[in-house]
Each structure stands twice: as structure tokens, then as C-alpha cells.
Amino acid sequence: MxxxxxxxxxCIRMFEKLSEYIDxxxxxxxxxxxxxxxxxxxxxxxxLETLKRTVALCRNAExxxxxxxxxxxxxxxxxxxxSE
Amino acid sequence: xxxxxxTKSVKDDDSELIAAINAGQKKQFYNLVKRxxxxxxxxxxxxxxxxxxxxDLVQETxxxxxxxxxxxRQETKFxxxxxxxxxxxxxxxRRRSKFAPEKELSLEEFLPGEDTVAERELxxxxxxxxxxxxxxxxxxxxxSAIRSLPQHYRAIIxxxxxxxxxxxxTAQILDLTPPNVKVRLHRARLFLRExxxxxxxxx
Numbered sequence: 004m005x006x007x008x009x010x011x012x013x014c015i016r017m018f019e020k021l022s023e024y025i026d027x028x029x030x031x032x033x034x035x036x037x038x039x040x041x042x043x044x045x046x047x048x049x050x051l052e053t054l055k056r057t058v059a060l061c062r063n064a065e066x067x068x069x070x071x072x073x074x075x076x077x078x079x080x081x082x083x084x085x086s087e
Numbered sequence: 088x089x090x091x092x093x094t095k096s097v098k099d100d101d102s103e104l105i106a107a108i109n110a111g112q113k114k115q116f117y118n119l120v121k122r123x124x125x126x127x128x129x130x131x132x133x134x135x136x137x138x139x140x141x142x143d144l145v146q147e148t149x150x151x152x153x154x155x156x157x158x159x160r161q162e163t164k165f166x167x168x169x170x171x172x173x174x175x176x177x178x179x180x181r182r183r184s185k186f187a188p189e190k191e192l193s194l195e196e197f198l199p200g201e202d203t204v205a206e207r208e209l210x211x212x213x214x215x216x217x218x219x220x221x222x223x224x225x226x227x228x229x230x231s232a233i234r235s236l237p238q239h240y241r242a243i244i245x246x247x248x249x250x251x252x253x254x255x256x257t258a259q260i261l262d263l264t265p266p267n268v269k270v271r272l273h274r275a276r277l278f279l280r281e282x283x284x285x286x287x288x289x290x
Contacts, residue, residue, distance in 0.1 A: 019194065022276055023273075049207065053212075053280055056220075061248040061279070064221070064225075064230075065221075070138075085153070086113070
């Protein structure tokens with residue numbers, strides 16, 4: 004089914020809720036609405052999947068190590084503070 | 088005279104250490120710093136424009152924590168209180184540097200295109216297993232994309248999607264309402280999605 008067979012307003016209504024859907028912050032009825040919609044609207048499905056992946060990439064991105072020099076400086080600063 | 092209702096005290100993994108520090112074992116403070124140094128440094132790297140600012144943010148945050156730890160009533164988890172302080176340090180830094188007014192992101196600018204081929208096919212970066220997509224270069228791209236967000240969106244996406252705070256916790260940390268957090272988070276994610284699309288298209 005192409006997007007033209009949908010009312011564009013329906014896509015916009017879904018689009019506004021995609022993050023809440025990903026975060027499981029919607030009621031069951033709205034979730035079912037979204038699931039039904041993305042089954043027949045490829046653009047919204049792509050949008051949902053790429054948004055899900057964006058969140059997953061952020062959640063799994065590696066943390067930078069603290070530079071050794073700064074870590075030593077911070078340690079000295081804290082030791083000065085706590086011995087005052 | 089009516090008495091104020093007692094607020095429930097929140098116990099977490101840091102409670103014991105904080106009690107020891109507040110009981111006079113000041114040297115234990117460094118152990119608290121070690122627990123959060125890397126997290127806070129990474130928060131700084133994404134919130135600030137450069138490494139020096141990120142380092143300043145970490146140091147200034149811990150200085151404030153040291154000063155006010157005796158007043159911390161454990162009405163929230165220590166981690167939430169720590170990020171609230173870090174967020175306030177960022178706001179002060181921003182005021183000092185005389186930034187331009189914050190830009191608002193509108194939902195319309197992120198609406199998927201009507202007939203673009205790209206929107207009709209699931210791209211590899213969203214279809215392949217996560218471990219095949221993530222690498223150091225992409226990490227750097229994500230960090231840079233987050234840094235290019237307006238500050239009030241940046242803080243929300245870091246707290247929610249990197250640090251794993253809930254909507255309610257993020258709202259408390261940043262003094263916002265939960266609906267406001269949700270609206271900004273959605274726009275920030277859509278902004279990042281656009282940046283990732285560009286990155287993978289030009290790869």
C-alpha cells in the first residue's frame with residue numbers, strides 16, 4: 004500500500020509519538036494504532052526503525068577514557084580540598 | 088504548629104560513602120569522585136564545545152558537590168543530584184560565554200519526505216546488527232552531532248539516551264515538566280537521526 008492511500012495527517016499524528024512509543028510511554032491502544040499504521044506505511048516504518056536505531060546507537064556508544072593528565076590533576080585538586 | 092511532612096530518604100549505592108564523608112572522613116570524597124569521574128567527563132565532552140571546558144565542568148561540579156554534600160538530604164539519588172549540579176555549572180558557563188539565544192527545533196523540519204526513495208527503504212545502518220555498525224568513527228560522529236544541538240535539547244538527550252535517566256528524573260534534574268522533556272527529546276532524536284543519515288549517505 005502506498006502512502007497516498009493514507010491520510011497524511013495520520014502519518015503526522017504517528018510521527019509525533021514515535022519516541023514515546025520507543026520508550027514504552029504510550030497506552031496499549033495507541034501502541035496498537037502505531038503498529039497497525041507502520042505495517043501499511045513504509046515511510047513511517049523506516050522512520051520508526053531509523054529512530055530506534057539512533058537511540059540504540061546513543062545508548063551503546065563507547066565512553067571516552069578520562070585523560071591521564073587530567074585525572075592526576077583532579078586527584079591532586081580533590082586531595083587539596085579534602086585536607087583543608 | 089503544623090509539622091512539615093517528612094520526605095522519604097532515598098538509599099542508593101552511594102549512601103554509605105556519603106554518610107562516611109559527612110561524618111568527617113573527608114578523604115573518602117576521592118572515592119566518590121572516582122565513581123563518577125568518567126561519566127561526568129563524558130557528559131562534559133558532549134555538553135561543552137571542547138576538552139578544556141569539559142575538564143573545567145568536571146572539576147567545578149566536584150568542587151560544588153564537596154561544598155554542599157553536607158546539605159544533600161538524599162531526597163533523590165546522589166547521581167541525580169550530581170547531574171543537577173553539573174547541569175547548573177553548564178548553564179553558568181553558557182551565561183559567562185555570552186552565547187547567542189537558543190534555537191528551537193520544529194517538528195516539521197524532520198517530517199519524512201513524501202516520495203523519497205531513501206525513506207522507503209530501511210538503510211543498512213538501521214538493519215544490520217548493532218555491533219556491525221558501531222565503531223570509533225561513529226562514536227565521534229554521534230558526539231559531534233550531540234554537540235551541534237541547541238543546549239536545552241543536548242542536555243535532555245544526554246540524560247535520557249546516554250545516561251539512562253527516566254523522563255521523570257530528567258525533568259527533575261533540569262527543572263522541566265515531563266511533557267516538556269518528551270517533546271524536546273523527540274526533536275533531539277530526530278535531529279540526530281538526520282545527522283546519522285547524512286553520515287551514512289556520505290560514507
